[in-house]
Amino acid sequence: MRLGIFGGSFDPVHYGHLLLAESCREQCRLDQVWFVPAAIAPHKKDRKLAGDRHRVEMLKLALAGHEAMLVCELEIERGGLSYTVDTLAEIARTKPHAELLLLMGADSLHDLATWHEPRRICELALPVIVRRSGSREPDLSALANLVSPERLEEIRAHQVSMPLVDLSSTDIRDRVAKGQSIRYRTPRAVEKYIETHGLYAGE
Numbered sequence: 001m002r003l004g005i006f007g008g009s010f011d012p013v014h015y016g017h018l019l020l021a022e023s024c025r026e027q028c029r030l031d032q033v034w035f036v037p038a039a040i041a042p043h044k045k046d047r048k049l050a051g052d053r054h055r056v057e058m059l060k061l062a063l064a065g066h067e068a069m070l071v072c073e074l075e076i077e078r079g080g081l082s083y084t085v086d087t088l089a090e091i092a093r094t095k096p097h098a099e100l101l102l103l104m105g106a107d108s109l110h111d112l113a114t115w116h117e118p119r120r121i122c123e124l125a126l127p128v129i130v131r132r133s134g135s136r137e138p139d140l141s142a143l144a145n146l147v148s149p150e151r152l153e154e155i156r157a158h159q160v161s162m163p164l165v166d167l168s169s170t171d172i173r174d175r176v177a178k179g180q181s182i183r184y185r186t187p188r189a190v191e192k193y194i195e196t197h198g199l200y201a202g203e
Contacts, residue, residue: 003095004033005125006103007075007084009041009169011049012194013062014186016167020130023162024103025068028128033103034072034091035059038082042116050199052076061189085117088124100125101158106138113142122147127155132164176200 004024010017013035021033037055049055056071063069074090075082088100102125104112109129112118121127122143129138137159143152172182177200182191194200 001032001095001098002028002030002101003091003098004028004030004101004103004128005036005072005088005091006033007036007038007082007087009049010035010037010055010059011169012055012058012172012186012190012199014167014169014172014190015184016165018062018187019165020103020105020160020162021069024101024128024130024160027160028101028158030068030101032068032070034070035063036072036075036087039075039079040081042081042083043111054193054197054199058190058193061193062187064189083116085115085120085124088121092124101128102126103128103130103160105129106131106135109138109140110142113146119146122151126151126158128158128160129155130160130162133161134164173200177202 004021006021008017021035024030025033037052037059039052056073056076059071063071075087084102088102092100102121104127106129112127115121127143131138140152140156143155147155167185172185175182176194182194
C-alpha cells in the first residue's frame with residue numbers, strides 16, 4: 001500500500017490543497033491520501049486556529065465522495081504541538097506494511113531541515129515535493145545533509161507537478177472577515193459550513 005500523508009492546519013481547506021493531493025495521488029500512484037490536520041502546528045503556534053472539530057468537519061465535507069482521500073485525526077487526538085516525526089512514527093507502527101510518502105509544497109522543502117528530527121522524517125517517509133506548473137525544478141540541496149545520495153535520487157524521481165492555483169487559507173480568512181466572496185476558492189459545502197458557523201467573520 002502506497003500511502004500519502006498530507007499535514008497542515010487546513011484552516012480552512014481549499015481547492016489548492018485538494019488539487020495538490022489529487023496530483024500526488026495520480027502521479028505517485030498512491031492508494032490513499034490521508035489529510036492530517038494539526039492540533040498546534042509548531043510554526044503557527046502563535047496564531048489561533050478555528051476549533052479542531054470545525055477544521056475536521058470542513059475536511060470531511062471537502063473530501064466526501066473521494067474514496068482514496070481520508071481525514072486522519074491522529075494529531076488532533078494527541079493534542080499539543082504536532083510534530084510530523086511523531087505522526088509518521090505512529091502511522092508506521094499501525095501500518096507496518098505501508099510505504100509512506102510525505103506530501104509537501106516546494107516552499108516547505110527549504111524549511112524541512114528546521115523541523116523536529118528531519119533525518120528521521122526522511123527515513124520514515126519519502127518526501128514528495130510538489131511544484132506548480134511552469135516553475136523551476138526545486139533545489140534539493142536542502143536535503144543533501146539529511147538523506148543518502150540514493151534516497152535523494154528517489155526523492156528527485158518522485159517530484160510532482162500541479163497546475164498553478166494561487167489560493168491560500170490566509171486569503172480565504174481575510175475575505176470572510178471583509179465580507180467578500182469565497183465562492184470557487186473552496187468547495188461549496190465548506191463555504192456554507194463557514195457561513196453557518198460564523199467562522200473567521202470576527203478576525
